[in-house]
Amino acid sequence: MRKLALGVLVGLIGFGCSTEHHEEEQTPPEETRFIKEVFASNLYEPTELVVLPKNKILFTQRRGGIKQYDLSSEQLSNYDSIPVFFEREDGLMGMALDPEFAQNDWIYFYYSPVGADPINRLSRFTYTPNGLKNEVVILEVPVQREECCHTGGSIQFGGDGLLYLSTGDNTNPFASNGYSPSDETPGREAWDAQRSSSNTNDLRGKILRIKPEPDGTYTIPEGNLFVDDDPKTRPEIYVMGCRNPYRISIDSKRGWLFWGDVGPDASNNQEGRGPRGHDEFNVAIKPGYFGWPLFVGDNYAYNEWDFANNTGGAAYDPEKPINNSPNNTGLQELPPANPAKIYYPYASYEKFPQLKTGGRNAMAGPVYYSDEYDARNEFPSYFDGRVIYYDWMRGYIFFLELDEEGNPIDWYQFMPNTEFNNIIDMEFGPDGQLYMIEYGTGWFTQNENARLSRINFIKGNRPPVLKATLSATRGAAPFEVSFDASQSLDYDGDNLTYKWLVAGEVYTDSAFTMTFDKEGVYYPELLLSDGRNTVKKQFVVEVGNEPPSVQVVIAGNSSFFWDGRNVAYEVKVADLEDDQLAAGIDRSKIEFDIAHYQSSDMAEALGHQTAVSNGQALIDGLDCKSCHKMEGPSIGPSYTEVANRYRNDQNAVNYLSRKIISGGGGVWGEQAMSAHPDLTIEDAERIVDYILSLGQNSKFPLAGTYQTTKDGGKYLFSAAYEDQGKGSLKPIKQSGEAWLRYNVISGDQFDDSYEIQARNGVINSIYHNSWVRFNDIDLTDIAAINLTYRKDLRGADVSIRLGDEKGKEIGRAKIYPSATSGTSYRVDLTQTEGVSDVCFVFLNPEEKNQLIMIQNIEFIPKTDAL
Known part of the structure; x- marks a missing residue:
């Protein structure tokens, strides 16, 4: 798989160390200094990854598989698997290494175990070269499995060794018209997120914070949201009021918690019901309540809603939120709601114009600090303290600089010219490089563009950029193919050398042509070198079957x-x-x-x-x-x-x-x-x-x-x-x-023009020597052209020409106020065959103002063609 990835570095950037001093860098790095190196493709629902200190990468798959990629041997293998219940969105969701992994080999997973009990489980295993051993169950989260959706499931450790676990609201959102799913009708508990996210006595719709103990138990650290022994609260809760906090991260120095929360689907605000859907990027500097399902975005309030009678009540108060649902087993009076730091609907949003439009799926990535790495090519210190925010569906990545209250004050868009296919997790490895997995573009299936990769930062000489094409890849023997890599380039201006390996032959020109005489499948390969770095790409040529x-x-x-x-x-x-x-x-x-x-x-x-x-x-x-x-x-x-x-x-x-x-x-x-x-x-x-x-x-x-x-x-x-x-x-x-x-064409559908303005189907600004051209028009069986004009103004000659504005004239119309009546004029053509560009030139040398407005151009067939 890896040979087929474009721009793959032949020499892997390893985990080697150096004694380079980390100097403060204030200038944003050039995008060309980052290279995406693909290790594996065609993955099956990957979810979360970890980079081991043993030159290996582990990543989970939702249906229970655990894959391992060895950076030394460049091999992807099936490491192990956990039996999971994987209907709807359940399965193997999260994974994290113990902070002391190098000493104890402990690794944590969050998954949906098979069996009759509807629970999700946080467990600790021991990593061994031959698979996982010694499961120890740390925590279980009761859930319902009859209805979709929202599992959360991200695991992260803070710099203080505390474990954070995100959980989704476990609520069906589809009967709420994209607004707050707060259905209190008896028997509809699975449609009421008040029973989970806004329930102080429930672990769903939360981010939990615990301290795992060596014996497999856990203790409650100081500073969680609820610190007393109230039977209506769960002391594990650090953050509540989440919908689906699918990816979280912890700032190792400041201790801040970040997460993206995937929002509901309503596309418009509805009076008496509540706001349109927003996705959120949230920052918790301290524990708190973040509103769902009573609020969304900037504490935009939903109205209480009677689902049985489809009637609305008062809007919730973010300063004094009340959870009066009969499905609530916790406190009715909730802490004040915290607004999101970034929030955005489907549509463009003036507050955050850089976030584009369309589907939404906010995610939080890691926070970077260069002094945590001592490697050859770690990311520059420009990124220090910046947190990664990305959107799974929109495909962008931002490194955000935040103020002391967690508000974004600078947005650095990372690799905007690189395509990412639904990034689902990312992590900085021991080498200071960014590792990521892309889920791919299809849900609940295997995707060719689901990838494990690494983003390498190149401090010094950059490898060349390989751009190569083949004139054809399939045909009958003898089969001639032109190879062309002449558009390859080097950002440092180094001289490039080419080494093509084709059917046992070596070619050193950037472009050449060769003939395959024997049938079979060939794998031409190009090695492109700037004298210091070499990149390569492999092609496939099939000889023996001519395309139909x-x-x-x-x-x-x-x-x-x-x-x-x-x-x-x-x-x-x-x-x-x-x-x-x-x-x-x-x-x-x-x-x-x-x-x-x-x-x-x-x-x-x-x-x-x-x-x-x-x-x-x-x-x-x-x-x-x-x-x-x-x-x-x-x-x-x-x-x-x-x-x-x-x-x-x-x-x-x-x-x-x-x-x-x-x-x-x-x-x-x-x-x-x-x-x-x-x-x-x-x-x-x-x-x-x-x-x-x-x-x-x-x-x-x-x-x-x-x-x-x-x-x-x-x-x-x-x-x-x-x-x-x-x-x-x-x-x-x-x-x-x-x-x-x-055969009736609106005036504004031309292919090219000169001194023309057109809108709403009309050419409405025409002057002397203005012209419009329609490309590749077949005049066969066309007898005439009918020009429909909206206004004749000062009038014009309309010269119809072949090719361009200077081509052969095949018809002329004189449209002047004194010469015509009505709103159309027929022009008989002198040439009625062949395919050509047809140009309409407007002439009136006596006038400097607008001449005419053309609405439609009709190509009239000959009588015998009707």
């Missing part, structure tokens, strides 16, 4: 459809290997579909690659992949399931695009979808168009005539074929498609 060719051929005009057009089409598939078989290509395995999409913005291109990537790029830039996969299980339905469910729904684009913006749940189960209130309706429609294009293909003949019946939008004719492979070479699937856009 798939085309959708449209007879006549290949750009447009119009009212009632009879589109003659044919799907053409060829495959070098399958065509040679006795039966040839199995045409029943050719997938073909014709679909209409209402969105009409096709200005970017007509090709499916660009159109699909438009919606796909929007998805990649949001949090969608955290809940949905292309196929297979995750916390939400797969894209293909959505496409197949809504493929025949005429209102699907409208309904789903608004669902993406507003969020909500109930269609595919209780899990709510994140709201995206800052997304435009146009972008949401593009996302839906892309998703709907992924459904099962309907059965249209592979050749025939299809009559268009829609006005506006676009039609997609799409085909795909997977060949049969060859020998040990796997099958290859290729697709082909043809888009037809509506």
